[in-house]
Amino acid sequence: MSEYNFAYLDEQTKRMIRRAILKGLAIPGYQVPFASREMPMPYGWGTGGVQVSAATLTPDDTFKVIDQGADDTTNAVSIRKFFEKTAGVATTERTAEATVIQTRHRIPEQELTEDQILVYQVPIPEPLRFLEPSEVETRKMHALEEYGLMHVKLYEDIARHGEIATAYAYPVKVEGRYVMDPSPIPKFDNPKLEMAAIQLFGAGREQRIYALPPYTKVVSLDFEDYPFERTRAPQDCGLCGANDSYLDEVIMDDAGRRMFVCSDTDFCRARREDGHQGAMAAAAEALT
Amino acid sequence: MYVAVKGGERAIDNAHAWLAEERRGDPDVAALDIAQIREQLALAVNRVMAEGSLYDPDLAALAIKQARGDLIEAIFLIRAYRTTLPRLGLSHPIDTGAMAIDRRISATFKDVPGGQVLGPTFDYTHRLLDFALAAEGLEPPAVAEAPVAPDAVPHVAEFLDREGLIQAEVASDATPPDLTREPLNLPAGRALRLQALTRGDEGFVLGMAYSTQRGYGRNHPFVGELRIGAVAVELDIPELGFAVEIGEVTVTECETVNQFVGSKTEPPQFTRGYGLVFGQTERKAISMALVDRALRWEELGEDNVGAPAQDQEFVLYHADNIQATGFLEHIKLPHYVDFQSELELIRKLRREAAVARPEAAE
Numbered sequence: 001m002s003e004y005n006f007a008y009l010d011e012q013t014k015r016m017i018r019r020a021i022l023k024g025l026a027i028p029g030y031q032v033p034f035a036s037r038e039m040p041m042p043y044g045w046g047t048g049g050v051q052v053s054a055a056t057l058t059p060d061d062t063f064k065v066i067d068q069g070a071d072d073t074t075n076a077v078s079i080r081k082f083f084e085k086t087a088g089v090a091t092t093e094r095t096a097e098a099t100v101i102q103t104r105h106r107i108p109e110q111e112l113t114e115d116q117i118l119v120y121q122v123p124i125p126e127p128l129r130f131l132e133p134s135e136v137e138t139r140k141m142h143a144l145e146e147y148g149l150m151h152v153k154l155y156e157d158i159a160r161h162g163e164i165a166t167a168y169a170y171p172v173k174v175e176g177r178y179v180m181d182p183s184p185i186p187k188f189d190n191p192k193l194e195m196a197a198i199q200l201f202g203a204g205r206e207q208r209i210y211a212l213p214p215y216t217k218v219v220s221l222d223f224e225d226y227p228f229e230r231t232r233a234p235q236d237c238g239l240c241g242a243n244d245s246y247l248d249e250v251i252m253d254d255a256g257r258r259m260f261v262c263s264d265t266d267f268c269r270a271r272r273e274d275g276h277q278g279a280m281a282a283a284a285e286a287l288t
Numbered sequence: 289m290y291v292a293v294k295g296g297e298r299a300i301d302n303a304h305a306w307l308a309e310e311r312r313g314d315p316d317v318a319a320l321d322i323a324q325i326r327e328q329l330a331l332a333v334n335r336v337m338a339e340g341s342l343y344d345p346d347l348a349a350l351a352i353k354q355a356r357g358d359l360i361e362a363i364f365l366i367r368a369y370r371t372t373l374p375r376l377g378l379s380h381p382i383d384t385g386a387m388a389i390d391r392r393i394s395a396t397f398k399d400v401p402g403g404q405v406l407g408p409t410f411d412y413t414h415r416l417l418d419f420a421l422a423a424e425g426l427e428p429p430a431v432a433e434a435p436v437a438p439d440a441v442p443h444v445a446e447f448l449d450r451e452g453l454i455q456a457e458v459a460s461d462a463t464p465p466d467l468t469r470e471p472l473n474l475p476a477g478r479a480l481r482l483q484a485l486t487r488g489d490e491g492f493v494l495g496m497a498y499s500t501q502r503g504y505g506r507n508h509p510f511v512g513e514l515r516i517g518a519v520a521v522e523l524d525i526p527e528l529g530f531a532v533e534i535g536e537v538t539v540t541e542c543e544t545v546n547q548f549v550g551s552k553t554e555p556p557q558f559t560r561g562y563g564l565v566f567g568q569t570e571r572k573a574i575s576m577a578l579v580d581r582a583l584r585w586e587e588l589g590e591d592n593v594g595a596p597a598q599d600q601e602f603v604l605y606h607a608d609n610i611q612a613t614g615f616l617e618h619i620k621l622p623h624y625v626d627f628q629s630e631l632e633l634i635r636k637l638r639r640e641a642a643v644a645r646p647e648a649a650e
Contacts, residue, residue, distance in 0.1 A: 168629045
């Protein structure tokens with residue numbers, strides 16, 4: 001693919017994106033507008049994440065892409081192939097080996113290190129969007145640190161349902177300043193947002209980049225008497241037996257039998273290679 | 289079954305192969321070539337160029353062929369290609385007054401200097417299927433030679449302008465902003481709004497314009513002038529020190545004349561809406577002019593009646609069909625992690641509700 005520059009984007013565009021990333025890192029949780037480009041995949045398919053990855057990758061990087069925690073979901077395959085083709089970088093499915101990880105909807109189970117960058121694909125970067133549809137208004141609310149509306153929403157949840165009825169894209173407060181959307185990760189992943197790796201968030205269609213530098217304080221919004229609660233299916237992984245990972249629920253047959261398996265396929269594979277076995281490992285083996 | 293979600297890579301390859309086969313259709317039927325699409329589906333080509341923001345009939349025809357005739361998909365192909373192109377320079381503003389006119393009509397004056405030129409229009413055709421077209425090899429009747437239009441045909445609005453009856457547009461040499469290079473920031477000035485509208489989805493802009501006609505921000509438009517034709521594109525060449533013509537583009541320009549009763553700041557006068565679109569695309573150009581006019585309520589001191597077409601955030605954020613279709617269709621992608629967390633939440637809430645109201649659980 002000699003017609004295209006390394007990692008597809010031209011160097012001017014990458015420079016523009018890197019400036020937005022640096023600004024985002026300097027003001028954690030603040031949404032930096034950037035001139036998002038049309039990418040050769042549709043908006044909503046991760047164009048923000050792809051642009052951030054393209055501006056971040058160097059020829060020496062090792063790249064991993066996950067969607068729903070898995071390396072082999074169709075869109076993860078498609079994005080990984082895109083960078084194999086346009087950047088020629090090494091790719092991996094092993095979390096520990098990757099230097100840049102692009103993700104949609106999950107944070108890997110394995111703890112990330114200071115040598116890694118986690119790039120999120122973000123559909124709607126504005127945590128206040130569904131409370132206030134106007135971008136002009138929400139930018140004003142962030143500028144004035146006017147987050148009362150969000151707390152009212154959380155309070156109304158409790159009044160109506162007895163608890164905060166947000167299961168994913170659970171809003172967080174960054175370094176005591178900006179309320180931020182962590183992208184649609186399950187709230188199970190929220191505590192992992194405080195990590196050693198750099199976290200970059202790219203929203204292509206909405207033209208926003210934001211970031212969390214390593215070890216940034218990230219607090220999930222809650223109330224003293226209704227503290228934030230991390231939830232997962234109360235089962236063990238059917239394949240590797242893990243009881244602390246986030247699980248997907250898989251419908252097995254017409255009778256509606258269920259199986260629960262790790263959503264993080266690399267984590268699950270590593271555990272099985274280490275000899276862990278879940279209750280349904282043998283049955284699943286027979287199917288493949 | 290768990291195995292069903294595996295094998296994404298092979299599934300993609302197979303899907304692409306099948307798509308290629310479907311695109312070709314029955315191999316016993318001759319394949320379309322690019323020139324046929326360019327020449328015979330010219331209005332589709334025009335729409336792809338306009339909303340793709342790239343004037344290249346051959347590439348647009350290729351995109352239509354590759355997209356199996358799905359014009360939004362074709363526009364997407366052109367956009368993704370366009371974004372990789374280097375910017376060599378900025379042309380001079382095109383001079384639509386010097387247009388080589390194919391079509392030029394005014395609905396406000398019976399006759400105007402330069403004349404009314406109907407041109408190649410569907411307007412007065414009867415929409416009866418022409419079964420003769422289905423037969424191959426029939427050539428259309430020869431067209432009588434058109435009288436040569438004068439070199440420069442004045443804009444109709446100029447005649448109102450001379451009398452001071454129409455609000456004057458302030459000339460500016462400022463470089464217009466480019467929303468393909470800068471993120472959209474609101475409030476957006478008129479130049480940026482016009483850029484967003486000219487590459488906006490034809491259906492969306494039409495719907496917005498239609499809504500103003502039906503009373504949601506009504507602005508009483510007349511088509512002061514609609515003109516279609518080729519204009520020269522000139523670029524300064526620094527090495528030469530002067531501008532040279534690098535080519536020509538066909539555009540459709542529409543200027544509406546709108547009633548205006550005056551406001552606190554402006555006397556009663558006519559006002560204008562403006563539409564300019566690549567190719568022969570008059571539905572789009574007229575729609576654009578109506579929406580442009582509706583969005584000008586603030587500068588003209590009109591009331592905001594809360595109409596969608598007056599809300600620039602609403603119009604500008606939703607006019608782009610590539611953004612819209614991408615986000616709409618992305619809900620086809622797997623969301624099972626989020627859905628799983630919703631499942632757990634719903635189950636939990638139902639358990640709690642059952643405990644609170646034991647009779648309901650029976």
